[in-house]
Amino acid sequence: MIDSESDNEESPQKIRDNNISQKSLAKFVLDNNGVMHVPECEAYIVKGHNEKKYCVTCQCPSMSRCYHILAVRMFVGLPIDDCHSEVSLRSLSKRSLKRSDKKSGRKRPRKNDVDISVTPAPDSLHEEMKKTPKSKKKLRFMSPVEEHPFSPAVDRTSPPSSKFEQSPSPPTKTPPAKKKKVTQVTPVPQKWIHNLTMEHKRKIESGQPLCSDVINTAQKLLKRQFPDISGLQQSERTPVWDEKQNQWKYGIKFEKVNSPAVQIHHNGKFHWVTSIKLDGQIYVMDSLSNGKISPSLQIQLASMYGSDYHQLTVRIPQIQQQTNSVDCGLFAIANAVQFCFSLYQGSDLLKFDEPFLRHHLLHCLEKGAFSPFPRIETKAKLNKKKITYIDVQCDCKCILPNLMQEMIGCDAPFKSCSVWRHRSCAEVEDDDDWYCTPHRH
Structure with a gap:
């Protein structure tokens, strides 16, 4: 405007x-x-x-x-146009009210709201209310077909089959299909050589510890390549400690071998070592040597090289030590191969070229025949070769170490007998006297 x-x-x-x-x-x-x-x-x-x-x-x-x-x-x-706007009486009534009296937008009562006392009508009193009369007619339920206005006529001449006509049963719902368990299909390992797979090759290349499959395959190739050398048996023939009975369980034992012999052992403490027998002497070449032999290894050595003597003397020469914690199996195979070629008894003068050992192992496995592992030339020393001697006591007739089970001695008078047996070998129960064969009569 x-x-x-x-x-x-x-x-x-x-x-x-x-x-x-x-x-x-x-x-x-x-x-x-x-x-x-x-x-x-x-x-x-x-x-x-x-x-x-x-x-x-x-x-x-x-x-x-x-x-x-x-x-x-x-x-x-x-x-x-003479158009008149429609007036809502409700809106006019709201406009006439005060703002405090408007109730729109509120759900709970105000503090000063009081119900107005209402006098009920005479016919609304509970005492004068009349009861609803009951009908004497019998109820008859009609089927859904009769209730439909366009349904066909029903024959009413035939009497009903029951007091109430039965309505058609509702359609049965098919139960939901059960979910099938999806079984994960394990991929078939890809074969590499012999009984080894590509996973074994990957572990060798990546610098992981060697498993028993690789050790056994290497011993099979050496057995076929050097048939005159004894030993080279499966490495799974190891005893197991039974905590309940507090004794060792030895299932399949190593077979007795003659000189010369070589064997790769698992000492029961996640470590591989090599044992040899040459001219009646037993050597153990350990790449992590501490001057001791584990109980599991003592039982294996006694089962392979044991004799009628009461003790087994084991020699531990000083050899090259590994620089990590995963190459024990690699050094065990290298020492066994070196013995097969030159009857190697262990010496610190022989040094393997450690970075090339895994590559050489892969080459020999794929070729199917072993050759000596690469070595580093060292100067000869005049020092005397260092050897550690360990005696394994084998007093029982089973020629197994005494630590295998509990030992019991003969109960001859005045302790004049020095015969000792394992309790299972003597077949004696607890707290029973036992006598050896000469003292039973």
């Missing part, structure tokens, strides 16, 4: 009634020639009842239809 001109003088024909309708105001303005057309501006100027002039693009504060625009429409000759 543009205020083009203002006049402070009051006109005698000025309308002071604020309740007059917009249409009447428009007619009043038109009768008083209050509408002017301005061709230059392409607009209409309307002179209101308050002596102010407004453009037809009216912006007055009227809440209903503006009478300025109605006057222009009447001036031009356009029809005017």
Whole structure:
């Protein structure tokens, strides 16, 4: 709305009634020639009842239809619709209420809300309420076919089969299918050579410890390549400690061998060693030697090299030691191969070229025949060869070490007998006397 001109003088024909309708105001303005057309501006100027002039693009504060625009429409000759807006009584009632009394948007009562006491109607009292009469007619349930308006006619001449007609049974739901357990198919290992797979080759190349499959394959190749050398048996023939009975269990034992012989052992403590027998003497070549022999290795040595003597003497020479904790199997195979070629008894003068041992092992396995492992030339020393001696006591007739089981001695009078046996070999129960064969009579 543009205020083009203002006049402070009051006109005698000025309308002071604020309740007059917009249409009447428009007619009043038109009768008083209050509408002017301005061709230059392409607009209409309307002179209101308050002596102010407004453009037809009216912006007055009227809440209903503006009478300025109605006057222009009447001036031009356009029809005017007499439309009346619908008034909601509910909205009018809300407008008449105070803001504190309005309840829209609230769900909980206010502090001062009190229920208005209502006097109930006489017929609503509980004492005067009449009971609902019961019907004496028998109820008859109709089937879904009879209830449908377009269902075919039902033959009612035949008597019902029961007191209540049975409705058709609902369709049975098929139980949900059980989920099948998906079994993971283990991939078939890819074969490499002999009974080894590509996984064994990967472990050898990546510098991991050698397993019993690689050790047994190497011993089979040496057995076929050197048939005159005894030993080279399967490495799984190791005793197992039984914690419940507090003794060793030895299933399949090593077979007795003659000189020369060589064997790769697992000492029961995640370590591989090589034993040889040459000219009646027994040597153990250990790449992590501490001057001792584990109980499991003592039992294996006694079962292979044991004799009728009461003790077994084992020699541990000083040899090259491994520089890590995973190459014990590699050194055990290298020492066994060196013995097969040159009857090597162990010496610190022989040094293997450790970085090339795994590559040489892979080459020999794929070739199917062994050759001596690469060595480093060392200068000869005048020092005497260092050897550690360990005696394994084998007093029982089974020629196994005394630590195998509990030992019992002969109960001859005055302790004149020195015969000792394992309790299982003597077949004696606890707290029973036992006598050797010469003292039983």
